[in-house]
Amino acid sequence: MNVVEIGWGQLLISLLFILLAAGASLFYRLKMERDLLVGTIRTFAQLALVGYLLQFVFDLHNPWLILLLYLWMLFWAAHAIRGRVDESKVAILGPTFVSMAVTFTLITLFVTSAVVQVQPWYTPQYFIPLGGMIAGNAMNAISIALERLFKSLREQRAEVELILSLGGNWQESCLRLRRDAIRAGMIPSVNAMMTVGLVSLPGMMSGQILAGVDPAQAVRYQILVMLMMVGATAVGTLIVVNLALKRCFTRYQQLRL
Amino acid sequence: MELIGCRGLTLQRGEVLLLEATDLSIKTGERVLLTGPSGCGKSTLLRHLCMLEPGGEEKISVKGKLLADWAPAQLRRCVAYLPQTPVMLEGSVRDNLCLAFSLRVSCAPLPGDKAMREELESLDLNISLDTDARNLSPGQKARVALLQRLLLKPEVLLCDEPIAALDEQNAALVARLLERASLEGMAQVVVSHQPLEGFQGRHYRFVSNRLEPAA
Structure with a gap:
């Protein structure tokens, strides 16, 4: 079985989930938009960094x-x-x-x-x-x-x-x-x-x-x-x-x- | 000959000074009463004397040996401590009375049921040895706790408010029991805000961070 790969472009589509949560936050005044934004950025950054590190580690x-x-x-x-x-x-x-x-x-x-x-x-x-x-x-x-x-x-x-x-x-x-x-x-x-x-x-x-x-x-x-x-x-x-x-x-x- | 004493012992609670450098010397069979306002350090002093409170191990000596040089378990067998609030562990009265004998330090045989029953009766405690110790009334707990210590035959007994929780009749019983133990040669340091019936001994008061002999 072949693995269907996900590209960065496809990931952008999944940002819709965040927009959904942000919409809910705005509508109900949950004041979580900021955390959502920071969290999204951190998720991308930290995992990208870890992926890069793992690539490096796996070559050790x-x-x-x-x-x-x-x-x-x-x-x-x-x-x-x-x-x-x-x-x-x-x-x-x-x-x-x-x-x-x-x-x-x-x-x-x-x-x-x-x-x-x-x-x-x-x-x-x-x-x-x-x-x-x-x-x-x-x-x-x-x-x-x-x-x-x-x-x-x-x-x-x-x-x-x-x-x-x-x-x-x-x-x-x-x-x-x-x-x-x-x-x-x-x-x-x-x-x-x-x-x-x-x-x-x-x-x-x-x-x-x-x-x-x-x-x-x-x-x-x-x-x-x-x-x-x-x-x-x-x-x-x-x-x-x-x-x-x-x-x-x-x-x-x-x-x- | 001194049994227990301190040289230059100071007490502190956090940064607050409770007691300036103090000397105290107690001989075998001697009784000392400590009084003073609450929070003045009476209980802390008792806890230091049996090495439960960290600090002062180099300032207190028992039988001519500094606390620091004692094995803690041996010391506490010699210097018993009865806290203000009696504590009963889960289990029967028998379990609680035998507790100290089941510890590793103990080499004495467990006290027999008959002996324990007699001791309980001498304290006017008509309870079965199988009673759940935690269901006892505060007054009953106080007496069981005292008995728990007396069975170990310590040389010094440190009592923190031994009769505070008791009615007049039971207070008199406990006072008599303490007196009897003292006549048999047990030294006692008693913290009490009530007068102890038949108390013969020295009386000190905590006054502005000092231990002063009371008239």
């Missing part, structure tokens, strides 16, 4: 450069997590980045080399999108888990300090809290496994089908992606929550928050 044959690029992506994921969690008393950027870097690089490496078995393992067409999906999904999970963790540490301070004051260590003082935070982070990706295919067709699979890949093949890729994301989310959330939790306590087993 140096595993170190590809790993470096992946670390760069993970750094921005960790940065976004810190921004969303917004915790001033505990530094989380460092531990988040380091644990994401180690675990997600290993997981992506495992997926490309052992599951997909692409030669060589760092082939950027596989490594970067697979790793990127892991990072994007885990970024949401980790922010949810950390937000929950800090919120419940503040709310249940009395319970935590009760156990500390009876001679418990920091792990004992927040067993429940930790479990709840990790669960909160994992629930979305587990739920996604429940509804995938029923409620929505995942973007990656749709993309492959549009690109002319045999649907059965696209489905197998999507299954791999779902499983991979659940595993990466679980491991990433677990490690980051533990590292962050440890930083909430002083060496004298005192709650810092």
Whole structure:
């Protein structure tokens, strides 16, 4: 099957969708015209830039450069997590980045080399999108888990300090809290496994089908992606929550928050 | 011989000074009452003495050893802290009374049901050990929380408003229980705005960031 290509000219026609939204905005005075304009321009610019970059990356044959690029992506994921969690008393950027870097690089490496078995393992067409999906999904999970963790540490301070004051260590003082935070982070990706295919067709699979890949093949890729994301989310959330939790306590087993 | 004391301890809340450099020394079995307006730092002082509040670990010593040199768990077994609002964890009264014995630091056996029931009765608590601890009244919680500490036989007990939530009769019971523990050799630092029945010991007041002996 041939892929029908879209040219820049055809894209201009799709600007009609924006005009439609802008018309609605004007009619109902939603005052979103400006955002629509900026958003449209950014979409064009950012994606064009990324396309150009990807072209460049796909020509790379140096595993170190590809790993470096992946670390760069993970750094921005960790940065976004810190921004969303917004915790001033505990530094989380460092531990988040380091644990994401180690675990997600290993997981992506495992997926490309052992599951997909692409030669060589760092082939950027596989490594970067697979790793990127892991990072994007885990970024949401980790922010949810950390937000929950800090919120419940503040709310249940009395319970935590009760156990500390009876001679418990920091792990004992927040067993429940930790479990709840990790669960909160994992629930979305587990739920996604429940509804995938029923409620929505995942973007990656749709993309492959549009690109002319045999649907059965696209489905197998999507299954791999779902499983991979659940595993990466679980491991990433677990490690980051533990590292962050440890930083909430002083060496004298005192709650810092 | 000093059991617990501080040298040059200052207290701050954010940038605000609560207590100027203060010395305090408490011997085995001694009782100290702290009073002062709310927000003056009484509770913060208690929290420092059991190392729950960060800071001051080099200024406070217990049994001649600075807090910084203690293992926190061991220290808190020796210096028990009863907060103003009693906290019950999910579970039965038995679970809550046994909580401290199930922690890693503990090497003592779990207290038996019979012993726990007797202790509850001595505090005029006629409740089953299986009662959900979170459904207790504030007054009952206060007594269960006190018992939770006393079962550990600490050498120092820091009490923050132990009778504030209790009616007259129960306040008298708790005061007697504290007195009995003190006679058995437990040092106590009590923050209270009400007079404690039968209290024998030193009394300090927080006055303009200083700890002054009260008459």
